[in-house]
Amino acid sequence: MPLNTASTLCPAVLISAPSSGSGKTSVTAAIARWHRHQGQRVRVFKTGPDYLDPMVLERASGHPVYQLDLFMGGLAHCRALLAAAAAEADLILVEGVMGLFDGQPSSADLAAAFGLPVLAVIDAASMAQTFAAIATGLQRYRSDITLCGVVANRIGSPGHGQMVAQGLPADLPLAAALPRRPELSLPERHLGLVQAMELPELDGQLDAWAQAWGEALRPEFEWPRVRLALSEPLWPAGELPPQALAGLRIAVAQDACFSFIYTANLDCLRALGAEVLSFSPLQGQVLPECDALWLPGGYPELHAPALAAHPSFFASLRAHLASNKPLLAECGGMLCLLDSLADAQAQVHPMAGLMPGQARMQKRLAALGLQALDWPEGPLRGHSFHHSTMETPLQPQALASNPNAKTGSRAAEPLYIQGSLRATYVHHYFPSNPVAVARFFSGRSQ
Incomplete structure (x- = not known):
């Protein structure tokens, strides 16, 4: 029997995309920074193994970023990490990995395991009404996950933002349409993004991302609330030898x-x-x-x-x-x-x-x-x-x-x-x- 069955409804989403390179990290960082500026406590997780994205997300949120990985950590460990976040956060963001359904386990598997609604980031550059077709395809591909909204990233103009929203069903709202701003892109090297500690202008960029998010966020969009446990043992009895390294x-x-x-x-x-x-x-x-x-x-x-x-x-x-x-x-x-x-x-x-x-x-x-x-x-x-x-x-x-x-x-x-x-x-x-x-x-x- 669980030691504590208390739970809470906490705003939480998994931020994913059709593919890598769609802008998941910048959107997640923008949201985290914007809510932090509003005086809210934001807790951010990264799906799957990654070191570079969490460095940026930690700077954006002001709090360490942990991995949620069903293979490396397991279901109980991930549940305990979410429980710890739910006990203190005003908003929980989980950045996905690759495309929503890519890999085993995938970001969709993680969303299904914990009932996390998905906010899909779609690169809208060079497309118009096809945006809605991709969004509804993500929405309908699996019945065990729910899309709570979509973000049109890298739009060319306000008119372009209105165009890509055409055809979206009522239960799949456009949360925001973010303009394309190449000057805010982060540099990359062979393993991905350049490390946050090597970017002296990063805080300024994060603030600019946050401002762009605040300006683009549609006032009618509401963060979905997820029922999450408030107390789960991070180190279950028997999995952590007590003080095995004490004095070392x-x-x-x-x-x-x-x-x-x-x-x-x-x-x-x-x-x-x-x-x-x-x-x-x-x-x-x-x-x-x-x-x-x-x-x-x-x-x-x-x-x-x-x-x-x-x-x-x-x-x-x-x-x-x-x-x-x-x-x-x-x-x-x-x-x-x-x-x-x-x-x-x-x-x-x-x-x-x-x-x-x-x-x-x-x-x-x-x-x-x-x-x-x-x-x-x-x-x-x-x-x-x-x-x-x-x-x-x-x-x-x-x-x-x-x-x-x-x-x-x-x-x-x-x-x-x-x-x-x-x-x-x-x-x-x-x-x-x-x-x-x-x-x-x-x-x-x-």
Whole structure:
């Protein structure tokens, strides 16, 4: 029997689109910023694995952005995150991933699981009445989800906005028609948007987006209310060993080079009792005295000269491993440990030389997909997304599986173990198995 069955009606929507590139992130950020300016508490989530969009959405909302992913976190974990948000939010926004029905699980699956109405963002550039055909197609494709409205994005004029609204049924209102403003577009690089911390003008852009949303929002549009639980255990009994990492200090590299960090991962470490110590290798900060170390993914190919300018970083990694202390290196963090890394211009940069091998950046995407990986301590879930290829004489200790392998996503990443080092391209989601995470970082793997 649930410990607490209290619930509340909270304004909440899942913001999706027919495809990637329709403007989901900018619209979600605009809505969050606008409501924040109205003095409201906005909580934003991102569907599926993503680091870059949440950075922008966090700046827009003023609150950490968490992932809602039915594969990585599971139904109960996602329900608990929504419950925590519902207990304190005036509005909950969930940005979808890819197109509404793309992937397994899809954004539509998440909307159906929690009864979240869908606000569809459709790029209206170069179309007129066909806008309504696409909108009604999204509305009718699945009977277990409900569209509460549509946003016409990138319209050319007020008249264009009126034109695209023609043919929309009464139960599918146009929430807003946003003008095309190329000067407000965010820059991108090979993995997606440029990181929020690298955009000095971002707050000004977010304010401009918010103003555009406020001007375009139709006064008759009302946010639908969803009944959400008010109290769900984020860490159900038995899934989190109490204080398993109590008294241990875990260092986390965190800056523009090492930035692919789920907030939920840091929460998990702290819930296990660990003291989390962030430091910036790019700024020359020394590795704090610690019992374990996490090198998350990021952009070592862009910051290799800066890392080389602080050789004490590589030396401290060598000393850490020589002391047989746990080190988890994910994707870009793993590349830093190799002998060398060739960037996109084919310039070769020496790395730490703590893991034999070389990596090379390439223009084409090398791997993308959800991942389930068996650690010696137990199974974890996560994802991979990288443009580099790697050669190493090390033999994998395990090979990940991909839940979407049958639909063409064949990425299956290897896991390398060398002493106290754990290295892989997989970005892990720690809440998928806190017990295994605790065993590894405590050094009690066996």
